[in-house]
Amino acid sequence: MNRLSVNQQTIRQWSLAELVAGCSDAGVANVGLWREPVTEHGLARTARLVRSAGLSVTSLCRGGFFTAAEPAARTAALADNRAAIEQAAELGAPVLVLVSGGLADRPHDLAGARLRVAEALAELGPYAGERGVRLAVEPLHPMFCSDRCVVNTLRQARELVAPLPAEQVGVVVDTYHCWWDPQVYEEIALLGAAGRIALFQAADWVTPLPEGVLVGRGQLGDGHVPLRELLAATDAAGYRGPVEVEIFSEDLWRRPGGEVLRELLGRYRDHLLERPERDGTG
Known part of the structure; x- marks a missing residue:
């Protein structure tokens, strides 16, 4: 449970x-934060709050x-990302999750959009590394390609970050976005061998999808994602970091x-922790 x-x-x-307070009372040692509520609460104040709670x-x-x-x-986007890196450093967050962006102002220029992502990573990687923050590219399911993320598979993400130092730029393995990929286990192994797995995130995929798929993720165990198997593969690839549960769900909210x-x-406990071995006593 400590992960x-x-x-x-x-x-x-x-x-x-x-x-x-809720996580501390429940014995949960870790939280993943978002920039907007952190800014609203105050960056320095948030850092003090989390540390004082031992999280x-x-x-x-x-x-x-x-x-x-x-x-x-582009200049504004790069400036915003430098600010995000500095926020992560202040919070002691080792990872800044990156969503690459969609087709933006050129709705048919998919190749160009992906090239601009690569250029931004090359510029921001050293800046993040100097501040002890690792950029983590999160590939999103292909249904989000047009408006949110032009990086859609673990292979794309692996090839995108390959030219950059692994300590500066890694990849997020998010079960909601990658479970469907026929190469998912092979790619997890390749990412692990290259030292590129920066974070493991978990959510389930339910059918039928709720209206508004962005906030239609399922509670763990409610859908089709082989959660335990994906975590086991990620661990076998050498990942020893946190298991971050990120569920966008109107039902939960x-x-x-x-x-x-x-x-x-x-x-x-039921869907991600390893099942205990039977001891043969019944």
Whole structure:
């Protein structure tokens, strides 16, 4: 259980202070934070709050959105990402999660958009490394390619980050986005061999998808994702980091936060922790 991290979006009905207190009371040692509520609460104040509760910040979400071609927009995006890196460093978050961005101002220029992502990573990697923060490219399911993320498979992400130092830029393995990929286990092994797995995130895929798929992720165990198998493969590839549960769900957000957290703890035990071996006594 010491690997479990609760991403802030999973219980977004809680304030940041409520999240810290709830996790601390439940014995959860780690949280994943988002920039908007951190800014609202105050960066320095958030850092003090988390540290005083004895919690670790496993990631900060999010940076990225590198795909604009217009020079002023690109300059603004790079500046925003430098600010995000500095925020992560202040929070002690070792990972800044990056969503690459969609097709932006050139709706048919997919190749160009992906090239601009690569250029941004090359520029920002050293800046992050100097501050003790690792950029983590998160490939999103292909249905998000047009508007949110032009990096859609683990292979794409692996090839994208390959020219850059592994300590500066890695990849997020998010079960919601990668479970469907026929090469998922092969790619996890290759990422591990290259030292590129920066973070493991977990959520389930339910059918039928709720209206508004961005917030239609399932609670652990409610869908089709082989959660335990994907985590086992990631661990076998050498990953020893946190297991961050990030679920965007209107259903969860309508419920009391404490109830969601208690359910999450049980689902984590049931669907992600290794099953104990039978001892032959019955």
